[in-house]
Amino acid sequence: MSAKKDDKPAEATTEAAPEQAPEAPAQQQQQQVKVNDTDVNASYANFCRVSSTPEELILDLGLNPQPLDPANTEINVGQRIILNHYTAKRLLSALSMALQRHEQAFGVLETDIRKRVVRQQT
Numbered sequence: 001m002s003a004k005k006d007d008k009p010a011e012a013t014t015e016a017a018p019e020q021a022p023e024a025p026a027q028q029q030q031q032q033v034k035v036n037d038t039d040v041n042a043s044y045a046n047f048c049r050v051s052s053t054p055e056e057l058i059l060d061l062g063l064n065p066q067p068l069d070p071a072n073t074e075i076n077v078g079q080r081i082i083l084n085h086y087t088a089k090r091l092l093s094a095l096s097m098a099l100q101r102h103e104q105a106f107g108v109l110e111t112d113i114r115k116r117v118v119r120q121q122t
Helices: 085-106
Strands: 010-016 029-035 047-052 056-063 076-084
Touching: 056 085, 076 085
Parallel strands: none
Antiparallel strands: 010 029, 047 056, 056 076
């Protein structure tokens, strides 16, 4: 499922260390990064496979139509994201912080779907 966003470009704030001599104290400064998302295609994924090479980390994202029985299901990969390991580590940190904030606000996320399913008694 895809959706096109027609908003003006969003701005994101990232922190980056400026280029400094090795003996200078490490200081971080805020940089404004303009993100143009006018041609973005949004996709939903409830499946992720991670593989890697010595140079890259590969994320395959797709839709699992049978999350309770993944062994007998064919999953179509809709997106493949290829990152270098530095970018992957920054992504890991950003996702970790976002999930920590979410869990502080809404409670712990249970990743085992079998523990989340409420079975009705007949």
